[in-house]
Amino acid sequence: MKKIKKVVFPVAGLGTRFLPATKASPKEMLPIVDKPLIQYAAEEAVNSGIKQLIFVIGRTKNTIIDHFDSAPELESELINKKKTALLKIVQKIVPKNVDCIFVRQNSPAGLGHAIYCTKNIINNDPFAVILADDLIKSQTPCLKQMIDIYNDKQSAVLALEKINKKDADKYGIVEFQSKEKNIYDIKSIIEKPSPKAAKSNLGVVGRYILPANIFDYISKLKPGTSNEIQLTDAISSLLNNHNIYGYEFDGARFDCGSKIGYLKATVEYAIDHKEVSKDFKKYLKNIKI
Secondary structure (H helix, E strand, O other): OOOOOEEEEEEEOOOHHHHOOOOOOOOOOEEOOOOEHHHHHHHHHHHOOOOOOEEEEEOOOOOHHHHOOOHHHHHHHHOOOOOOHHHHHHHHHOOOOOOOEEEEEOOOOHHHHHOOOOOOHOOOOEEEEEEEEEEEOOOHHHHHHHHHHHHHOOOEEEEEEOOHHHHHOOOOOOEEEEEEEEEEEEEEEEEOOOOOOOOOOEEEEEEEEOOOOHHHHHOOOOOOOOHOOOOHHHHHHHOOOEEEEEEEEEEEEOOOOOOOHHHHHHHHHHHHHHOOHHHHHHHHHHOOO
């Protein structure tokens, strides 16, 4: 049984919903309190046992590379000023036993295309995908929960969340044939259907575990919704020959690709942040709405 040791982060998108903030800075580098979104995603992967972090970047995303690279000048300055606590924070962004790999996506051609850019790195291994702007707060990392299911089922696993059906056209929507607790045996999946056409209120959110042969299905795709190569379409084809399970995870998801989701995440994480929690809670109590 091959273990899940590789994760793909598709981070080449333009982040247009956060303009002008994302004109020169990637949306994945937007901070939630004191860490950028992409670091939360990387930490979830590492805490789930992942050993290779594969970032699919665009030409304007070099600050993501810099964030996960060493910073000798900064570290030297922190050493000279005896700021050892900050030094440790900077040095542990990437553990020494974890590799970072960066792949360029030449054009924003969709999530399926972004995943396909990693084909020669993934090789024949099963792998995970994390979308960094879906920030999931949970006691056990969401990806770890999914890996446990993968280890049991030996099949692809998709993270699911119950949504309001009026928002179906923002998600990949699944239809299931059976359910055991919060694990669904998926019958079909469709990308961004109209609310009337949606066959359930279960939307796929930014966590996937996929077999290596997903690349065979992606390679045969033509542009679909939004004239892009959609990962959902490849997963739909995969269903013809493979069991795929949906998992309604334990945790709270914040859609940090939207302004309101980003603001909610900032408040929730600030409340729990050991440095600012006390003062922030006091501020919230006194704020006039």
